[in-house]
Amino acid sequence: MDRIGFIGLGEMGFPMANRLCDAGYVIHTTIHSKKQSSIDKINSLKGKGAMIEHSPADIMKIVDWVITILPTDKEVEEVLLNQEFLNHVNEDTLILDMTSCKAETIEKIGKIYMEKGARVVDAPVSGGTTGAEQGTLSIFASGNRSDVDELEKVFSILGGKTFYLGMLGKGKAIKSINQMMVAVNSLAFIEAYRSALKQDLDLDLVYDVIKQSSGYSNVFDRKFFKLVNRHFENGFKLSLMRKDLKIALDSAGDIPLPVTRLVYELLLMAKEDDDLDYIAVTKLLE
Template sequence: MGFPMAKRLCEAGYKLLIAVHKNHEKVEKLKEKGAIIKESFKEVILNSDIILTILPADEQVKKVLLQEEVVDNLKENQVLIEMTSCSPKTMKKIFYVYESKGVKVLDAPVSGGTGGAENGTLTLMIGGDANLVVDVSPILDKISTKKVIVGEAGAGKTVKMINQMLASIHMLAASEAFALAKQSNVDLQTLKDVIETSSGNSWVFQNKYENLMSQNFALGFRLRLMVKDINIALEEGGILELPLTNLTSNVYKMALQDYGEMDISAVSKKVF
């Protein structure tokens, strides 16, 4: 997700600083677009007014944003836009540390898939100050078409967590629907056409059904990251049993070893 978003910002003329990254190929492509590569996160922090992060999980968020050389070099009135799908607990910790340094923070996870990132049509679920959202809207508008303020810092991560919980369940439901249609000799394209204009439709069904038909699971949102997001929901659920989410989690975990690096639609391999 980060690469197409960064690419759009470069193409819009923003001066983009990137810390050295293990994905050298994508870094080089961004460099060709005008991005400036720095040797450390500290160098990025020292030379930036707005810091934008989108990382795989809580572990990386804490490792990057709470490391001493980053925190010690934060400047008053800098802005952090944190877009990772991580836990609300981690986001609140980041908020308190950065706020104590005078940094303004937006909790702004995204939804819309890689296609949305490439086309600049992502939805942002924002926790933070509405006036700050207005201030940074020229940047946010380059990557999104919908910005929804859902509360204070941490609320964005909570709403994203709920979205991911629903999406994971919808993916399994679509897989079972596809399997039943196939077994019943229903024309699979006709089924898609009908469901897309019926009450059983969902974003997941519309956008992942072609994967089920082609059995091509190479591109999209990695299954291992969805497992991470489901785990966040179960942890935050606390005393709630969340029975459907627990069942969904079990199926994704069964698919994790063989299909963890593939798109979430690969979970269907555990259905049919």
């Protein structure tokens, strides 16, 4: 297996596809955006041997394995449940969906594909664009263990650690829990940053102290100086973080999650900055 379909060349998908190309895989992909940044991505991948197809269905005609990493449940269903796409699904098909979406969505897709004898693995990731570029992502894999094991080489190229979490959908579930913690932690250090400013503390020293103290977290380490320097243009989009929190709240059912809901509501209030890194929510506090 040296050919892989790859659908979703966004901020995470592009560096992941790039790593697969660098590892010797022939990527079959597609893109419909006419933005210059998208054209540049395609040209970069073509320079590494990637093949550009007209549509996801055309990809499915050519390859057995397809990776999807798309913005929301809507796009996942539009691609994987498209009838033309499904017409080419068979017992050799293996879908690796790495999207952050609802567990119910991938469970529904899994049942439909199982009826065709195909296989689906659910494996969202954590680690941001830096992790995608460096191949250090944490991968939350679920589905049949044998299918996950078959993808071990791909996972080793894309990530630093793969966790097997059991039946299909459990990867999505733990990703939503992770995002709850990321978002809540981020709002805490945004408030801490503003308190440090008010008290005229040296922000380099604040970072050094927190890094060696119990308030430290991975997201603090990655985002603190982006916040200090107001580098909001690149990063995990506010709209996507809000989407992830909505999934977390919906998945919890009637379990009260007051802190998560408060952060979600703050991100709703910050919708005008949807295309910026979610830490741009700090503007609401200014």
